[in-house]
Amino acid sequence: MFNPEEFITEAIAKIKDEIGDEKAVIALSGGVDSSVCSVLIQEAIGDNLIAIFVNHGLLREGEVEEVTNTFKDKINFKYVDASEEFLTALDGVEDPEEKREIIGKVFIDVFQREADKTDAKFLVQGTIAPDWIETEGKIKSHHNVKLPSGMVLKVVEPVRDLYKDEVRQIGLELGLDKKIVYRQPFPGPGLAVRVIGTLSDEKLAVCRKANKIVSEEIEKEGLNKELWQYFAVLTDTKVTGVKGDQRDFGYLVVLRLVSSVDAMTAYIPELPWNIIRTMSKRITSEIPEVTHVALSISDKPPSTIEFA
Incomplete structure (x- = not known):
């Protein structure tokens, strides 16, 4: 021991x-x-x-x-x-x-x-x-x-x-x-591996705002004590959306919420659906550049915790 x-x-x-x-x-x-x-x-x-x-x-x-x-x-x-x-x-x-x-x-x-x-x-x-x-x-x-x-x-x-x-x-x-x-692990390369593709001031700002929303909602519900990591990934994919009765074409953000003990393996726990919906609604309403939010449900392995 x-x-x-x-x-x-x-x-x-x-x-x-x-x-x-x-x-x-x-x-x-x-x-x-x-x-x-x-x-x-x-x-x-x-x-x-x-x-x-x-x-x-x-x-x-x-x-x-x-x-x-x-x-x-x-x-x-x-x-x-x-x-x-x-x-x-x-x-x-x-x-x-x-x-x-x-x-x-x-x-x-x-x-x-x-x-x-x-x-x-x-x-x-x-x-x-x-x-x-x-x-x-x-x-x-x-x-x-x-x-x-x-x-x-x-x-x-x-x-x-x-x-x-x-x-x-x-x-x-x-x-x-x-x-x-018990601080949430954060990769050394930081948001460089949570923004897929090339970096820009706009992309980093979007990723920061989305991550802040995820942290706020998870910690407000006390779920940070159960989760190993919880964060948002800004993909290099854009998706058609509707905002204010007008067509919009914005970023796809993916939520990644995992449980682990030692980071060598990780699994996706069952979480209250209302938390996921709240995060999605906040991200798409508070970040104009985002039109779509998805949820990652892949364990490690075969996936890794970070997207990149």
Whole structure:
């Protein structure tokens, strides 16, 4: 049986031995994996850790403020807005694997620049087992696993061999706020893999609004405690609709609501139909660019949780 207290003791000792008196930067996203790693590393090396939260322009609505307010007074925190750099690099790119590779490269460029400012030698990542299993199995590459060649920073991954449920146990043992521990997983590439096809300011805005509506309705009903992830995908398909007695031709949004324990498998639970209808009505009425909402009912496997 997994023992979080024993893991914490061993992990801190290993980190001290690996990093020593050097400085390290950590890719802090605000999710449980990187949050747990931030606390573990800080326990081991103190303020020699710089926790860097990078805005890549692909975050959910309100996420910059939420993560900044959560961590700015708790650890050695730094916010970096690199959104223009990421979005420029992604301009015109359709393929999701290419998006992931580009995002991974730009992330490393950003962290290397920030590390150079403080003479940091190590990059800490919240990589967990499903990340490298899916990457090595060629299911989909994770930007924190498929790192670019020629990288100077040495990578440290304290929870690499753990699954999400085990990381959450560690978070609780470390005294992290339950809101962080049970925060809905969000992919590192962000909305780049929830907007199918090329990215644009309009598409990202639509996707953000749709995701906010899904979160509001799920959390209002308390279903967030039962679901692993709940989000909206903006497809690259357009559908004819009717708005104000006039023909409209707008985007198709797909709702994805799944339950899981460790992200290696996932299933679609039965949910109250009125919740699905409410989300659909709100999305099509509050987001003028959307004419149609569909529901994804495929388990993992054969599907993956994210669409891209």
